[in-house]
Amino acid sequence: GAVVSQHPSRVICKSGTSVKIECRSLDFQATTMFWYRQFPKKSLMLMATSNEGSKATYEQGVEKDKFLINHASLTLSTLTVTSAHPEDSSFYICSARDPTGAEQYFGPGTRLTVT
Amino acid sequence: LAKTTQPISMDSYEGQEVNITCSHNNIATNDYITWYQQFPSQGPRFIIQGYKTKVTNEVASLFIPADRKSSTLSLPRVSLSDTAVYYCLVGAHYNQGGKLIFGQGTELSVKP
Numbered sequence: 001g002a003v004v005s006q007h008p009s010r011v012i013c014k015s016g017t018s019v020k021i022e023c024r025s026l027d028f029q030a031t032t033m034f035w036y037r038q039f040p041k042k043s044l045m046l047m048a049t050s051n052e053g054s055k056a057t058y059e060q061g062v063e064k065d066k067f068l069i070n071h072a073s074l075t076l077s078t079l080t081v082t083s084a085h086p087e088d089s090s091f092y093i094c095s096a097r098d099p100t101g102a103e104q105y106f107g108p109g110t111r112l113t114v115t
Numbered sequence: 116l117a118k119t120t121q122p123i124s125m126d127s128y129e130g131q132e133v134n135i136t137c138s139h140n141n142i143a144t145n146d147y148i149t150w151y152q153q154f155p156s157q158g159p160r161f162i163i164q165g166y167k168t169k170v171t172n173e174v175a176s177l178f179i180p181a182d183r184k185s186s187t188l189s190l191p192r193v194s195l196s197d198t199a200v201y202y203c204l205v206g207a208h209y210n211q212g213g214k215l216i217f218g219q220g221t222e223l224s225v226k227p
Contacts (some may be wrong), residue, residue: 004158034214042161044217045204093158096213104215105159106151 002028004096006107013084014115020080021110025095029074030096034104035067039090049079084114119203119218126224133190133222137203140184148179148186151202154222159202163188190223198225 003026004073013019023033033051038043049057056069066079066088075097076091093109120138127133137172147166151159163170165177173207176189190197200220 006158040215043219046216049214090168091156095158103161103164106160108156109156112157 002026002096002098002103002105004094004107006092006094006110008110009108010111010113012113012115015085016083018080019077019084019112021092021094021112023079023096023107025096025105028096028098030077030098031074031096032097033071033077033098034095036071036093036095037078037113038093038109038111044093047079051095069072083100084112086114088112089114119205121201121203121207121218121221123219124222124224126226127193128226129139129185129194130192133193133223133225135188135201135203135223136185137166137188137226139203139205142183146205148177148183149204149206149215150175150177150188152205152216153200153202159217161194193223193225195225195227197223199223 003027005024007022011019035047037047038044046059047062050069050071050077052071052074058064066082071077089112091109091111093106095104095106097104147164149164150162152162153159163172163175163177165179167179170177178187198208201221202220204215
């Protein structure tokens, strides 16, 4: 099956700093990618839809100025957590929709810890 | 998007067949039913997808009754490595922007 990678797999940063997470579709072009966050023992929560060449669409309650999404190419979307705080500590997962739209492939996730 | 309801948790033993049922009373005509598996600290992994009747692949079967208001994921002869959270999702991949909204999932625990 198609592969989606994320980098880094885990990151620790200090409160107030910004962190960038990359999501790449390795063997297909993805015009649409999605970003989720997941707290311990909870389900995945969709944060935003990332569209190549246009602005991301954020779900209700997600601050677009805090979670900056850039989808500059057909294989790369980035999520930047700006001015991170301990409550932003979470597991961030991206997914990419294949060109036919029939299936989504998920990345392995990025564990963010803000101290 | 249709809301789904699943049992929060299930227990089973190695070698048994496990059936996890998901309710989706408001499923739309063009919605598909998809099941994902997630291990701790990993991204979800696609298991199976169907629209109606029965679908089978190398790891699971999916049973969907005629009214499509529910579906059952069947895992034959589970092993310890099948311990994971299983999510049932309903959505129209083609017509709704591909958004997958996750419900609470079912935490399956397989014991020796």
